[in-house]
Amino acid sequence: DAMVIQNPRYQVTQFGKPVTLSCSQTLNHNVMYWYQQKSSQAPKLLFHYYDKDFNNEADTPDNFQSRRPNTSFCFLDIRSPGLGDAAMYLCATSRAGGLPEQFFGPGTRLTVL
């Protein structure tokens, strides 16, 4: 089945130790998104790619970086995780036109010790 896959599902890191979260999709969608979601809050958009074009949200901290080496894969790098970065990180994809519903991966739950 076409889908959005995220790895790992759970990530534990130490304060300040870099982590990389990965996302892959078999939907061949142009647009890929990274969201941060904390408990009882709406998903917060960090950045998105339209094909290779990278778009950073204005309030996304510099600590967060992303790479999209090809259509199928997208990575979220957290350079120096702080305690406040503990959250669920959701990857999503969508087509660029039509009725662009989003398809979400299962998320990576990040714990920072």
Added chain:
Amino acid sequence: RKEVEQDPGPFNVPEGATVAFNCTYSNSASQSFFWYRQDCRKEPKLLMSVYSSGNEDGRFTAQLNRASQYISLLIRDSKLSDSATYLCVVRTSGGSYIPTFGRGTSLIVHP
């Protein structure tokens, strides 16, 4: 004023009840509307797209009121399995691929 507003709830209803949620949006240029369901510690999943004429899918009915700038979700004959958070999502133009999420409305269906 937030772009997309939802009553966070929780809405506590007995099995079999009918429950309705509203979601208001501030940008009159909004064109695409969706309801997502999110279970605890899981990812959001599309429940319904919301069409201008309103649409129904089994026990679920979604409606759009452009004049008052809100969308609604009606759930009839609530099941225990309907317990979840319902997220309202709005896009500002037909070609825009950047959605705005509401914070969600929590529904708890009890026996």
